[in-house]
Amino acid sequence: MTTIRIQVSARAVDFTAETNIPETLVTKSEDIRPGLIATANKVLRAYQLPEIDNTPPTETTPGTLALADVAAERTRQNEKWGEQNHPDGTGPREFPLAAMGGESVFDAQELAAQATRTTDHRAANRMLTWKDILLEEVFEALAESDPVSLRTELIQVAAVAAQWAEAIDRRNNQGDAA
Structure with a gap:
């Protein structure tokens, strides 16, 4: 299980997202980024907060x-x-x-x-x-x-x-x- 914290301006939303990728294989955030971003955006929408830009830097x-x-x-x-x-x-x-x-x-x-x-x-x-x-x-x-x-x-x-x-x-x- 991977827990991430998303902070948007002065408000923060905490949530837990499960992945089927073993922690030992997750060496970079990019390995699980798309799934976590999608999950995070669902939570952010629920709180009527701006979504995370999924455009890779x-x-x-x-x-x-x-x-x-x-x-x-x-x-x-x-x-x-x-x-x-x-x-x-x-x-x-x-x-x-x-x-x-x-x-x-x-x-x-x-x-x-x-x-x-x-x-x-x-x-x-x-x-x-x-x-x-x-x-x-x-x-x-x-x-x-x-x-x-x-x-x-x-x-x-x-x-x-x-x-x-x-x-x-x-x-x-x-x-x-x-």
């Missing part, structure tokens, strides 16, 4: 491959560790680099400000890298103590990381075309 859809890999990694993390609930450990007066075993004289707020200055400088001089952008977002997140602002920054971290992975995919695809 294409490589030209922004983020498709990278975000699918992120979702798969999250599934692996949940299977390995279960639900995790840790303190955030963030805030403007935290010392994130000290957590790596060294003594840090820079608090999170100072690191975020320096990362922003570095990113701005490197962008102005056409030397900007994905590393610069990601570190700026990470340090901005580490400097947040407000949960709403922290969440916003973490979404930005995830978006930059996904975009970086997409850029790597594009480079790899360009190499395949050559």
Whole structure:
């Protein structure tokens, strides 16, 4: 039996769909996707919610491959560790680099400000890298103590990381075309 959760906007519909495919054979969501999508759409119709688009994603859809890999990694993390609930450990007066075993004289707020200055400088001089952008977002997140602002920054971290992975995919695809 395969259980999936479908979230549509702020509403969620939970349901269970049975398949005759043994779990050991299901290695990708595509293996059972059509049957689950059909079942999900029946449930969504019953709740008068928008149905799932059954059009397979294409490589030209922004983020498709990278975000699918992120979702798969999250599934692996949940299977390995279960639900995790840790303190955030963030805030403007935290010392994130000290957590790596060294003594840090820079608090999170100072690191975020320096990362922003570095990113701005490197962008102005056409030397900007994905590393610069990601570190700026990470340090901005580490400097947040407000949960709403922290969440916003973490979404930005995830978006930059996904975009970086997409850029790597594009480079790899360009190499395949050559």
